[in-house]
Amino acid sequence: MNSSDIASAKAALRNALRAARRDHVAALEPRIKALLFMRPPAALVRLIPAGATIGLYHAIGDEAPTLAYARHFHDAGHKLAMPFFARRGAPMEFRHWASPYHDELLEPDPYGAQQPRADAEPLAPDVLFVPLIGFTAAGLRLGQGGGYYDRWLEQYPDAPAIGMAWDSQLAENLPIEAHDRPLSAVVTPTRLYGPF
DSSP states (O other), X not given: OOHHHHHHHHHHHHHHHHHHHHHHHHHSOHHHHTTTTSSOOHHXXXXXXXXXXXXXXXXXXXXXXXXXXXXXXXXXXXXXEEEEOSSTTSOOEEEEOOOTTOGGGEEEOTTSSEEEOTTSOBOOOSEEEEOOSEEOTTOOEEOOSSOHHHHHHHHOTTSOEEEEOOGGGBOSOOOOOTTOOOOSEEXXXXXXXXXX
């Protein structure tokens, strides 16, 4: 498959998986949904070194939520980092998320998500939780298509990347390109895939 065919296959798969994710999340009873992703699995927590800086995204739309994980790691003494974009098209950086209990420490990024304020300290996460559109049971990831996480992970190859997903986002196969780095693990409400 050439790169044009792979790009087309990824675009079609993104549309299908976004629709499946949207339908899945919409079907969740609100009280049940509120209980999901409240605490990272113990097997995953044991793999994270004491004092590690944890990178987390601020979920938008139907993405798997990360706020409860952020509070868990913050309360356990970890520094938190969140993606930061100086402007549209700028490389993704990470800045210190001083407290997941104070919304006033965040501001809108150029894409509509929340990010730390521009004066927050730059940080490089030791462990990174990533959003995704789809994943395989072997840890392959299909992202939004902007390549921001791919480029960041290429610069920091030793940082484990852990996917956050709904069970409906599991795909049997994904089209893969040379820059697509497998995840170290994937967390869903019902299962921990990996560590790989």
